[in-house]
Amino acid sequence: MAVSRNWVCPHCDRPQTIIDQQLSVKHHRLIILESKYTNPGITAIAMACSNLSCRELTLKVSFGEGEWRSGGEFVVPKAIHKFDLMPAFSFRAQPAYIPAALREDYEEACKIRDLSPKASATLARRCLQGMIRDFCGIAKATLDQEIKELRKKLDDRTAPSGVTHESLDAIDAVRKVGNIGAHMEKDVDLIVGIEPGEAQMLIGLIEMLFREWYVERHDRTNRLATITALAEEKKKTIEELKAGL
Template identity: 55%
Template sequence: MVSSDNHHQEVIRLEVGAARFRNPALMCSAIRCVNPECNELYLAAKLGSGETGSRGWWEIARERQTWRLLPDSASIAQPDYIPAPLREDYYEACLIRDKSPKASATLARRCLQGMIRDFCDISRPRLIEEIRELRRLVDLGQAPKGVEVETIDAIDAVRDVGNIGAHMERDISLIIDVDPGEAQTLIELIELLFQDWYVARHKRTQRLLAVRAMAAEKQAEITAGRAEIAQQKLSAEADAVASAQDPET
């Protein structure tokens, strides 16, 4: 939640004379996370043309450029049971999304190929061949849990976009660009598959282990209870025999 207690924003009028654009101004925004376990700071800056707004405050009227200062990327911390190379590609793709969207898309493509090889156990010389094999397994109902046709279609689209950075067009005068928003779309697909594949599998495994552990515990209690009952019966039979042999009874 953002409020006056954890949010500060200030616009600085840059008195530098006639710049290339009118009335240069810099806006700084700071937000503190109110989660006591986090308490981290988000810091961003925006450069643009400034003017006095309707409330009488100096505002950014036309944005020229923005910078995310803290944290240095919008990546989401991923669990350790996701292989380190996949996490590293994901974190780097997030880190360079704005500075080099094309390179970010290429890293996203590599990360998804690594996921196919690790999670789906498919390895071919080319990504397109791995995608075809994954489609075949889905059609046969032999693909890992969480892998759907829609998932494969999305990965195939990422392959096309990632190829822009990985391979040059035959006509080198043809320049295909990737913007930060498109790179972010690929990053969000990675985050989705991390959840649908790795996190879901881990949770499923943990739940099954918990059920097995509970069943084993209950079985141990049943075994112990039966042993106790059997011991009580033996004791009772021994007492009965002893009583029958005692002439005073």
């Protein structure tokens, strides 16, 4: 199984380029002759994070049909089943300045995405509603009404800074897929049937909005604080120079 050298650590979310010392790929042939698989084998992949404050291991195992390379090496070129062992589920670590309730709903939605897409989508919708209530200060009876109100605020130029037409268009695009839009007209806590891929689509939307709303607001505030501090320092220097004249 090929491993991409450009990698984002799932524990700390730090992008990095993997070097040989951080990576172990081992193929193992299963000595089982009586099965429907030809040369069944497993591949164990371990990756170490180079971020000094993380240094976690990521461990994945995959199962597939193997073959022998010309040198006699046994490899499993294509996975039939993949298993994430460490971490046991994949989600992007979100910064602590995003409200804990939203992060918890998001992480839980990721954890159960494959086991129970219906419950995962329910949590993702609740998280989306929580974001619109917290970040945009809009609370209505249904998520659908809240999104419509946010669109109105955006058109009236009264939406919070960071909320763009692009982010609203992304919400609307996801709403048009399968049953997601219909579910937004119901109570967010109601577990309703979904179509394949809907849970992942909602999770992707939440990750995008975390980034565009919370992370960018945090970065903007930090940049402003740096500029203000710099301006204060310059002002002080000028005053000191003037006093010295």
